[in-house]
Amino acid sequence: MDSTERAGPHSMGRHQRESTRKALRKALPDLARSGQLLLSDEELAVYECDGLAAYRQAPIAVALPATTQQVQSVVIACGQLAVPIVPWGAGTGLSGGALAVADGLVLSLARMNRILHIDYDHRCVTVEPGVTNLAVTHAVAGEGYYYAPDPSSQIACTVGGNVAENSGGVHCLKYGTTTNNLLGLQLVLSDGEIVELGGPALERSGFDLLALFTGSEGLLGIITQATLRILRTPESSQAMMAAFDSVEAAGGAVASVIGSGIVPAGMEIMDRLSIEAVEDFIGCGYPRGVAALLLVEIDGPSSEVAAQIEAVEQCLRDAGATQLTHATTTEARQKLWAGRKAAFPAMGRVSPDYYCMDGTIPRGQLSAVLGRIEELSQIFGLQVANVFHAGDGNLHPLVLYDGNKSGDLEKAEELGAEILKLCVAVGGVLSGEHGIGVEKRDLMPCMFTDDDLDLQEEIRDTFDPDHLLNPGKVYPQLRLCAEGRTHVHGGQRPFPELDRF
Amino acid sequence: MEASARSPNWTASEVANQILRPQDASQLAGFVKEAAQKQTVLTTRAGNSKWDLGCRGSKQPTEQVISLDALSGIVSYEPGELVLVVGAGTPLRQIEQLLSDEGQHLAFEPVHWRDTATAGGTVAVGLAGPRRFRAGGVRDFVLGLQFVDGQGRLVRTGGRVVKNVTGFDLWRGLTGSFGSLGLITEICFKLWPRPQTQRTLLLARQDLETARRVMLELAQRPEDLTGIAFAPHRGVSLRLEGSDRGLQPQIDAIARDVDVEEELPQIESANFWSQLREVEALRQSSGRVWRFVLPAGHWVALVHDLQAAQVDDYFVDWGGGLVWALAPPEQTLDGHRIAERHGAIAWRVATSPDDPNELGMPSLEPGLKRLNQRLRTACDPGGILNPGRSGL
Structure with missing residues (x-):
């Protein structure tokens, strides 16, 4: 690991830092005058880390533009001064994608938080990047609409960050991730050019640049507007919970539901360790002593949901469900989900520290992967709790360790890296929704060949030849298959108020 | 190097010319590498079913035709994963038959255009059927690709899982690029269960403005409407898809709000939408x-x-x-x-194989054009892959 990131020594001396700050103030007089350019160490401390707290680095400055033109002027000024830019939404990301660089500027889009236009005829909403994910749904809920991608941090995370990370949530199998729910973007490129991509028409001319920019983790451009597709709120939503004697049986039930021709809105599996921890934590009525719980949510027109719920119930029974609970009301459904959503904080009570992984695997590999994780857990002598977005194959193993115990942290990191390599080995990917950021960049060669990575980096070079935008993220500094990491220490994490699942 | 004797829809002069027919992806990569060195322009095809789409331009003296039809075959199909991996040259008909046997389909409703259509051409052209406005387009059902870039490198992008934020989403960029960012050799599709049943309703004829309004309102309804179309001689037609049991109450609800004139007999329903899809x-x-x-x-x-x-x-x-x-x-x-x-x-759409159809694609405003060219330059620095076909 790059020691500057964890230890955080500045790469330039104090004198040089002050002269860069002076130059920024001079280049951006309007922002400086109106308090939109933060330069004091106290103010900058807030931007020292994002949701991945193990990595800390304060920026040299923070700009808070309120308009696309102000973003443009910041990008141009930074280009001229060769000051790298790290775009920042709400800083809730879990892979260090918004981690500052020592001699760089954080470009916060927080002040660009207006909903610009709602177009029900074309079922889309145009927003500034600082609007929160949930605010989009709130803006259209009165008319019976919602925005589908629902990352667990949706109360705080911003649309700009969602687009940059191609955020998911718990309903991705049926409704897709951000890229499937995005119609247009306005961006400022590294040379300051403002471009518009897409719009209310379903297709556009030229290449699908919209797709290329989505999930590019701030490396290709700064998002200044996004046009999102909104969906009709389903007429009906129902959930079911089934208990199983083994995680394998729960995995089999998932395959059987999908095999029956039903695509649930969400499917979640929790293992014994997670279930017991959650019951101890919030007592939401989950059965104790079972090996696995499967939550299934079905939504759609009432008549279709009724038909599908029956079929799902049959699948679950056939797959060996030992207990079944129906949730037909909104309250009952939320209660079922409450336990799942409490899984991460519940771990904070079981173990002083945990390390959250985010690989995706083909669903059919679930029992093989969980078996291997159990073996690894014994080899490393650390417990691993598993929660799993079973519908879309996104696995969140939580490695439990004690940071105060010498060597535990390193073991957890090693174990985590082994788990991610395992995900790739069975046909999966390194990250399902948290992004690569700085956390997993050095694992990229486990999944991609040199040619694969060369082409991706060549594309990056054509859009940002000087690596002005978010340098040091996504692509490995050295092309070795190294280890990656994400930690929560002593239950302390940024944004303790956010559910994480 | 093997030259194929003939293939459907090729002009006599094309058949007469040597057509390279790589047997696997690495052989194709070798051909492209050689072409990049010699600056030979490459034109690719597989089933050649959509020769009339995109700009064609006039034939260039150094042009070499490569057929990808031999890169054919099902690489893996696991119905429980809702994932299918196929070679680019695999015939669409073969894929649809295979999926149909398992009660699954490509939910974007691939447009065949002609019956030689292949998986690779489907992705390269990016045409989706009536369900597009509801289910998404080709781009939304491709999870990953293997392709040869303009330098002859065999590259993989994406994966075979729905949730994947590992690296740039290049595979979506290649979708609809008419083979001008890379030559697709293998595709991983996301599949969807095929609805048990579909029903088609025809609404009473209305003037254009009323029809427009009704269609917008229909698209906002909560029912599983997967087709909303209009033709001047026929008025508005609707398709609903779902389970046998679930559909009737939805149809009843729609009939309460709009003037349904008739329902097409079941046997005609599928045909109606496929004729529409195929124009x-x-x-x-x-x-x-x-x-x-x-x-x-x-x-x-x-x-x-x-x-x-x-x-x-x-x-x-x-x-x-x-x-x-x-x-x-x-x-x-x-x-x-x-x-x-x-x-x-x-x-x-071109009218004949000899029609260069220079106006086949829209021109881009200069800023956007530069941006597109940057991507093309990164993927194909020599500009040898199907130049001009996408209009860029």
Whole structure:
């Protein structure tokens, strides 16, 4: 690991830092005058880390533009001064994608938080990047609409960050991730050019640049507007919970539901360790002593949901469900989900520290992967709790360790890296929704060949030849298959108020 | 190097020329590497079913045709994963048969155009059927690709899982790029269960403006409407898909709010939408076919412009977001100019294999064009892969 990131020594001396700050103030007089350019160490401390707290680095400055033109002027000024830019939404990301660089500027889009236009005829909403994910749904809920991608941090995370990370949530199998729910973007490129991509028409001319920019983790451009597709709120939503004697049986039930021709809105599996921890934590009525719980949510027109719920119930029974609970009301459904959503904080009570992984695997590999994780857990002598977005194959193993115990942290990191390599080995990917950021960049060669990575980096070079935008993220500094990491220490994490699942 | 004797829809001169027919992806990579060194322009095809889409341009002296039809076959199919991996040259018909046996399908409703259509061509051209406005397009059902870039490197992008934020989403960029960013060798598709049943309702005829309004309102309804179309001689047609039991109450609910004139017999329902998808009626008439993709609410204004240019044969799909039109043979239609006025993009379909169809694709405004060219330059620095076909 790059020691500057964890230890955080500045790469330039104090004198040089002050002269860069002076130059920024001079280049951006309007922002400086109106308090939109933060330069004091106290103010900058807030931007020292994002949701991945193990990595800390304060920026040299923070700009808070309120308009696309102000973003443009910041990008141009930074280009001229060769000051790298790290775009920042709400800083809730879990892979260090918004981690500052020592001699760089954080470009916060927080002040660009207006909903610009709602177009029900074309079922889309145009927003500034600082609007929160949930605010989009709130803006259209009165008319019976919602925005589908629902990352667990949706109360705080911003649309700009969602687009940059191609955020998911718990309903991705049926409704897709951000890229499937995005119609247009306005961006400022590294040379300051403002471009518009897409719009209310379903297709556009030229290449699908919209797709290329989505999930590019701030490396290709700064998002200044996004046009999102909104969906009709389903007429009906129902959930079911089934208990199983083994995680394998729960995995089999998932395959059987999908095999029956039903695509649930969400499917979640929790293992014994997670279930017991959650019951101890919030007592939401989950059965104790079972090996696995499967939550299934079905939504759609009432008549279709009724038909599908029956079929799902049959699948679950056939797959060996030992207990079944129906949730037909909104309250009952939320209660079922409450336990799942409490899984991460519940771990904070079981173990002083945990390390959250985010690989995706083909669903059919679930029992093989969980078996291997159990073996690894014994080899490393650390417990691993598993929660799993079973519908879309996104696995969140939580490695439990004690940071105060010498060597535990390193073991957890090693174990985590082994788990991610395992995900790739069975046909999966390194990250399902948290992004690569700085956390997993050095694992990229486990999944991609040199040619694969060369082409991706060549594309990056054509859009940002000087690596002005978010340098040091996504692509490995050295092309070795190294280890990656994400930690929560002593239950302390940024944004303790956010559910994480 | 093996030259294929003949393949459907090739002109006599093309058959006479040597056509390279790589047997696997690494052989293709070798051909491209050599072509990059010699600066030979490459034109690729597999089933050649969509030769009339995109710009064709005039034949270049160094042009080499490569057929990808041998890169064919099912690499893996696991119905429980809702994932299918196939070689680019795999015939679409074979794929659809395979999936149908398992009660699954490609939910974007691939457009065959001609019966030799392949998986690779489907992705390279990116045409999706009536369900597009609801389920998504080709781009939304491709999870990963293997392709050869303009330097002859065999590259993988994406994966075989739905949730994947590992690296740039290059595979979506290649979708609809007409083979000008890379030559696709293998595709991983996301599959969907095939609805148990589909039913088609025809609404009472209305004037254009009323039809436009009704279509927009229908698209906002909670029912599982997967087809909303309009044709001047027929009015608005609707398709609902779902379970046998679940559909009737939805149809009843719709019939309470709009004037349903009749329901098509079950046996005609599937045919109705596949004819629409394949643009059969217009393509079988003589004249020039145009395709317009536009914001759904704008189609009536576009149709008025078409009518003013004596183009009366058209139909509307995607709830208003897609218009296909037929300009009579004697009529020179500037579809791109009309499209621009309504926030649309237009494609012009070539009329014969010798038609260079320079106006096949819309031109881009300069800023966007530069941006597109940057991506193309990164993927194909020598500009040898199907140059001009995508209009860039």
